Amino acid sequence: MDNLKQTPLNAEHRALGAKMVDFGGWDMPVQYTSIIDEHVAVRTRCGMFDVSHMGEIWVEGPQALDLVQFLSSNDASKLALHQIQYSGLLTPQGCFVDDMLVHKDADDRYLLVVNASNTDKDFAWILSQAKGFDARVTNASPVTAQIALQGPKSLEILQPFVTGLDLAPIKYYWYGYGTVLGERCLIARTGYTGEDGFEVYLSPQSAPALWRALLEAGKPYGLVPAGLGARDTLRLEACMALYGNDIDDTTTVLDADLGWILKLGKPGPFNGRSVLEKQKAEGTARKLVAFELTERGIPRHGFECFAGGQKVGVVTSGTQAPFLKKPLGMAYLPMSLSEVGTAFEVDIRGKKVAAKVVPKPHYKRSK
Amino acid sequence: MNIPSDLKYTKSHEWIRVEGNVGTAGITDFAQQELGDIVFVEAPAQGSAVAAGAPMGSVESVKAVSEINAPAGGAVSAVNADLADHPELLNADPYGKGWILKITLANAGELSGLMDAAAYAAYVAESAH
Numbered sequence: 001m002d003n004l005k006q007t008p009l010n011a012e013h014r015a016l017g018a019k020m021v022d023f024g025g026w027d028m029p030v031q032y033t034s035i036i037d038e039h040v041a042v043r044t045r046c047g048m049f050d051v052s053h054m055g056e057i058w059v060e061g062p063q064a065l066d067l068v069q070f071l072s073s074n075d076a077s078k079l080a081l082h083q084i085q086y087s088g089l090l091t092p093q094g095c096f097v098d099d100m101l102v103h104k105d106a107d108d109r110y111l112l113v114v115n116a117s118n119t120d121k122d123f124a125w126i127l128s129q130a131k132g133f134d135a136r137v138t139n140a141s142p143v144t145a146q147i148a149l150q151g152p153k154s155l156e157i158l159q160p161f162v163t164g165l166d167l168a169p170i171k172y173y174w175y176g177y178g179t180v181l182g183e184r185c186l187i188a189r190t191g192y193t194g195e196d197g198f199e200v201y202l203s204p205q206s207a208p209a210l211w212r213a214l215l216e217a218g219k220p221y222g223l224v225p226a227g228l229g230a231r232d233t234l235r236l237e238a239c240m241a242l243y244g245n246d247i248d249d250t251t252t253v254l255d256a257d258l259g260w261i262l263k264l265g266k267p268g269p270f271n272g273r274s275v276l277e278k279q280k281a282e283g284t285a286r287k288l289v290a291f292e293l294t295e296r297g298i299p300r301h302g303f304e305c306f307a308g309g310q311k312v313g314v315v316t317s318g319t320q321a322p323f324l325k326k327p328l329g330m331a332y333l334p335m336s337l338s339e340v341g342t343a344f345e346v347d348i349r350g351k352k353v354a355a356k357v358v359p360k361p362h363y364k365r366s367k
Numbered sequence: 368m369n370i371p372s373d374l375k376y377t378k379s380h381e382w383i384r385v386e387g388n389v390g391t392a393g394i395t396d397f398a399q400q401e402l403g404d405i406v407f408v409e410a411p412a413q414g415s416a417v418a419a420g421a422p423m424g425s426v427e428s429v430k431a432v433s434e435i436n437a438p439a440g441g442a443v444s445a446v447n448a449d450l451a452d453h454p455e456l457l458n459a460d461p462y463g464k465g466w467i468l469k470i471t472l473a474n475a476g477e478l479s480g481l482m483d484a485a486a487y488a489a490y491v492a493e494s495a496h
Binding site for chain 2: 296319
């Protein structure tokens, strides 16, 4: 435990009695009371997450956009000021170094938010790719804390703490700057739960005070602190990919069924372009699908999928979904088995359990 | 943590309550706390045989799967049917409504290898370090 990294909110989690785990080298809360209760709180009221472990990498300079375009599968030139897009940070093979959120902060300044356990790898990768671009790359992760409020009550709970920024007009995947506890903060309408909510980027020094204040102010609304356990089940219900489970440096953007973040029409070369153009033309052999079990059992990461007695794929994420209350997941299956309604089996500790492909996402919030 | 004095305990955190030649078994309060929200219980079928210390099923929480071992050998005489729809009973009442199965004991002598409440309390305190 001594070697684990800590967020500025570590003492808050311990004071709340959270169960702590090693998450990619970080000492993080997996749950405070119950994953199910925390999950349901986010779907119905509000949950507060410490996501300070996430990586923040700034790309600045005259060729900031050119560098981002070279790194990213999506088309950052389409972003308006303070707009955000989900994208892939790609290898030359069209696979994922990581997935990320690209924020346009100015014409010559972009913020990339990446996965915690990939931050050092991503930063080194981006630096290695930045040679020849007139752009400066900075890893601001150590000086950036992040608190996510997720759930339908998030706006009401957060707004009283923010001056100089009206949160209600901010659309999903947009952001603004406001003053929180005397500090200018980036506040984005984003999240990893499939629910409405905000992510507040602030200094590590200010994070504990805001955490405590939101915990107190949120009580009448039913806000609870929520851990990584609920974060994982929430994102899985929403069919949001988890790096290391559903996507990695062996899966292409198209394999992962993320064609919507691949903009082959954008000008210029970018990592993975030629591989992905070829794959797009020829079609992919496999696809990341959503599925449910139609018999009793719980699918888990790594379980094998079978059809006609043959091994055909693998479960990348699975759980007993706390809000939808059924066993579901995502899996890579051959294209021929990827149609909605297709039956297959999941091998659960030697027992074949019936499953079927279902539409994505498992859960979509009502607007 | 609740460790009733009238039960026997295994090192893998199961309990057994013996009445005559029948033992009722489940998982301990410590086990359910460690697992978190329990969402699935797989118990052996009624009539099947279980062996002391051998895996006899599994308990799954949202995050993890945990094997459960038979505290004693014998024939499964009953399984708790309520757990199929209400696995959370293992969290709410691990020694009561969350019982998992009843075993007609093949050899009551096996029970002497289990811990009493005091020994189990010490064992849990030790493994918590």
